[in-house]
Amino acid sequence: MSQSLHVLIVGGGIGGLSAAIILAQNGCTVDVFEQASAFTEIGAGLQLSPNAMQVHAAIGTAAAISEAGFTPDFAALRDFKTGKTYLRTPLQGLCPNRYGHPYIHIHRADLQSLLVQAAKDAGVTFHLGCTAQTIGQSNSAVSVETNIGRFTGDVLIGADGIRSVVREHIHGDMAPRFTGQIAWRGTVAAHDLPSDMLPPAANVWMGPNRHFVAYYLRGGALINFVAVEEQGQWTEESWSHKGQKSDLLAAFEGWDSRVTHLIKAASDCYLWGLFDHAPLPHWTQGRVALIGDAAHPMLPFMAQGAAMATEDAWVLAQKLLTTSNPTEALKSYQLARKARATKLQAISRGNAKLFHDASKLGCAVRNLKLATASKLPALQHIKLDPIYGINVVKDFPI
Numbered sequence: 001m002s003q004s005l006h007v008l009i010v011g012g013g014i015g016g017l018s019a020a021i022i023l024a025q026n027g028c029t030v031d032v033f034e035q036a037s038a039f040t041e042i043g044a045g046l047q048l049s050p051n052a053m054q055v056h057a058a059i060g061t062a063a064a065i066s067e068a069g070f071t072p073d074f075a076a077l078r079d080f081k082t083g084k085t086y087l088r089t090p091l092q093g094l095c096p097n098r099y100g101h102p103y104i105h106i107h108r109a110d111l112q113s114l115l116v117q118a119a120k121d122a123g124v125t126f127h128l129g130c131t132a133q134t135i136g137q138s139n140s141a142v143s144v145e146t147n148i149g150r151f152t153g154d155v156l157i158g159a160d161g162i163r164s165v166v167r168e169h170i171h172g173d174m175a176p177r178f179t180g181q182i183a184w185r186g187t188v189a190a191h192d193l194p195s196d197m198l199p200p201a202a203n204v205w206m207g208p209n210r211h212f213v214a215y216y217l218r219g220g221a222l223i224n225f226v227a228v229e230e231q232g233q234w235t236e237e238s239w240s241h242k243g244q245k246s247d248l249l250a251a252f253e254g255w256d257s258r259v260t261h262l263i264k265a266a267s268d269c270y271l272w273g274l275f276d277h278a279p280l281p282h283w284t285q286g287r288v289a290l291i292g293d294a295a296h297p298m299l300p301f302m303a304q305g306a307a308m309a310t311e312d313a314w315v316l317a318q319k320l321l322t323t324s325n326p327t328e329a330l331k332s333y334q335l336a337r338k339a340r341a342t343k344l345q346a347i348s349r350g351n352a353k354l355f356h357d358a359s360k361l362g363c364a365v366r367n368l369k370l371a372t373a374s375k376l377p378a379l380q381h382i383k384l385d386p387i388y389g390i391n392v393v394k395d396f397p398i
Contacts, residue, residue, distance in 0.1 A: 005320060006153040008144055009033065010132045010166050014046075014108075015292030015309030016159030017115035021059050022317035024122035026398060031153065032119070033146060035160075037129040039109075039116050044185045045217050045224030046108050047202065050388045052307035053101035055314045058393045062101070064114050069106035070216040073200045077370055080207030083256035086370035089380055091202070098381070099388045105202070105224070107217045111306075127151075132160065135169040135288060142287040155326050156288045157316065159309070162275055164294035170285045176275035178234050179299065181352065183274055184227040184248050186266035190220055193265055197258055198223060202303075205259055208358035212252060212259050225262050226300065227252065230356065234273030243271040274299060276349075279342045284330040291316055296341040301351035304344050304387065311392045312337055318396040336396065344387070 005028045009016045012034030024030045048056070048065065056062040077087040091103040120126075127148065134145045135156060143152040158166025162176050190198075198214060205212040210229035217224050229251050248271075249263050263269070276297045283290045292309030316333045323329035357363050373379040 005029070005155060005326065007031070007320070008142065008151055008153040008156045009159055010144065010156065011159035011161060011164075011292075011294070012036070012039070012112075012116075012126070012128075013159060013161065013292065013309070014111065014115070014306045015313050016157065017112065017119055018055065018059070018310050018313035019157055019159065019291060019317055020119045020124045021061075021115065021122050022055075022313060022398075023320065024119065024124045025059060026317070026321050028320075029153075030119075030122075030124045031127060031151060032124055033127045033130040033132055033144065033151075035129070035131045039112055039128075044108060044187055044226075045105055045215060046111065046306050047215075047303035048104045048106060048111075048310075049303065049307050050095045050099035050101040050103060051390045051392070052310040053104065054391045054393045055310045057101060058314070059118065061114055061118050065104055065106055065111065066102060068110045068114065068218070069104040070200075070218065070220055071102050071104060072202050072215060075202040076199065076204065078203065078205045078256070079367075080205045080210075080212070080255050080259075083205070083258060085374075086206075086367045087374045087380075089374075089384070094377075094384075095388065098385075100391070103202075103388075105215045105217055107222070107224070110218070132165045135166065137287050154287065155320060155330070158288065158290045158294045159292055160294055162277070162293045162297045164290065166288060167280075167290055167294050170282070170288060170290065171280060174277060176277050176297070179274045179276055179352075180230055180232065181228055181274045181299075182231045182234060182271055183300065184225075184229075184243060184269050184271045186225050186263070186269040187217070188223045188225070188262055188265045190216065190223055193223070193261065197261065204355065205256055206355045206357075207252075207255065209356050210251065211355040212255065214259075214262055223262065225266070227263075228274070228300070228352075228355075231273075241270065241272070243269050245269055276345070279345065283334045283338065287326055287330070289316060289330040289333060296345055298345060299348040299352060301355065302344065302348040302387070304348065308341055308344055311390070312341070314392045315396050318392075318398050321398055340390070347387075 075089040214225040291312035298305035319329040319333040
């Protein structure tokens with residue numbers, strides 16, 4: 001057992017915080033280095049499927065997440081013009097009964113706040129406003145040089161996102177590639193809309209070269225939307241910036257009135273380019289490992305980015321806690337996780353084509369398949385079981 005390990009984690013996002021909690025709860029000394037000067041209310045909604053909630057149940061954060069979030073009744077894939085539902089998946093009934101845990105929508109800031117508190121309760125040390133610069137390692141230790149000094153530990157975890165400094169240490173300069181898609185995000189207070197306008201679901205409108213997602217947060221008090229459209233290039237220097245609502249309305253002109261109503265009701269909207277990179281040949285080097293988007297960025301077409309980072313955190317922690325040699329533990333983690341993450345990356349990319357099909361024949365075939373699956377739950381189980389039915393807590397016991 002390796003509970004006495006000193007673990008350095010670069011990045012205070014979902015994956016980094018989850019790993020910090022699990023390791024600290026099991027006796028490790030953990031330092032988290034986050035470049036932001038404070039954990040503020042950034043981002044918007046995200047979705048936690050049962051495979052992620054398995055981990056949260058194990059670390060004691062599931063109840064607080066359920067209370068802070070929103071449990072949707074179902075997921076719906078809809079026609080972009082009429083709003084007609086082609087596929088309906090009963091999440092509230094299906095997930096607890098079949099997969100053991102609910103499906104939750106939660107504001108990223110709320111989840112981050114809960115995880116930060118759980119990490120502090122477990123004894124994690126935070127270094128905010130701290131930028132990782134260079135990484136070095138020997139046979140017996142690893143170090144990170146930051147703007148506030150040099151820190152040394154037994155293992156270093158890169159949880160620092162798609163523009164990961166830690167990944168550069170392992171693979172050199174590997175710039176993410178623009179996918180040809182941009183995403184808009186916004187939130188709307190539910191009381192600003194008719195009470196029956198948006199069903200209590202994960203709602204997806206599919207249209208030519210774009211799609212629109214809307215769902216409730218914070219017990220139904222807030223509505224989050226994400227709109228993705230194809231675009232040839234992304235020239236902004238920043239990751240995201242405030243967008244013009246008129247541009248968003250123009251992009252979704254002629255869509256279901258619920259979509260345009262949501263856009264009009266938003267006070268602000270933000271957009272950014274969607275980037276990814278090819279699957280990495282390896283995620284580890286000696287005493288250094290990558291998790292989450294640093295290792296395998298997920299496009300937001302299967303809502304599995306947060307879930308995969310959370311699964312990574314559990315498996316990596318389990319390997320470190322049950323393997324005497326840290327280097328071998330990290331190799332074992334990669335072996336356990338790489339195929340699954342790569343598969344989910346491919347599914348997410350494939351869903352972009354499914355949602356954005358612009359051909360009449362392609363849409364007709366897609367809609368027929370979805371309508372058939374809606375009537376035959378067994379077909380939905382075939383697709384969802386390999387995703388939601390994975391339980392890393394059971395498969396990799398600590």
